[in-house]
Amino acid sequence: MTEAPRVDTAQLMELLSVSLGAYYGDFTVAAASENLTASQGKALTVLRRGPAAMRALAETMTCDASNMTGIIDRLEKRALVRREPDASDRRVKNVILTAEGERVTDAIRAKMRTTQAGLDGLDDEDRASLYALLERVFTPRPTA
Structure with a gap:
């Protein structure tokens, strides 16, 4: 049995870059549709993960709060999200996905054919391995 060649971090980062680029392209086309x-x-x-305060949403999406306001304004006009005051601090606005927003999110994922085809090509064991690996790589670890 031959040993698999060692893959260094730079090679992994390159493959992640290519993979995420393909995913993002697929996502962009699906969102545009x-x-x-x-x-x-x-x-x-x-x-889709749950309601979020505007500031937290901007941080998660790594964008300026004023840009986030414009994004949410446009989504709210289409009734895809709604804003509600936070129960504990009425100055804070939480953004909540509406039923129509859920439908559109599902439609986007369903239209990501390239990504779907790649993932559908994996057997159950490979899917479980990929999930576990991605979770390990991208779940923040406590710092000492």
């Missing part, structure tokens, strides 16, 4: 920008689609995807 729903008449959304990639940033608007990303906001819906983030909100």
Whole structure:
């Protein structure tokens, strides 16, 4: 049995870059098919995890708070999200995905054919391995 060649961090980062570029391209086309920008689609995807304060949403999406306001304004006009005052601090506005926003988010994912085809080509064991590896790589670890 031959040993697999060692893959260094630079090679992994390059493959991640290529993979994420392909994913982002697929996502951008799917979002556009729903008449959304990639940033608007990303906001819906983030909100699928649960309501978020505007500031937290801007931090998650690594964008300026004023830019986030414009993104949410446009999504709210289409009834894809709604703003509600936070129960503990009425100065804070939480953004909540509406049922229509959920439908559009599902439609975007369903239209990501390249990504779907790649993932569908994995067997159950490979899917579980990929999930576990991505979770290990991208889950923040406590610092000492």
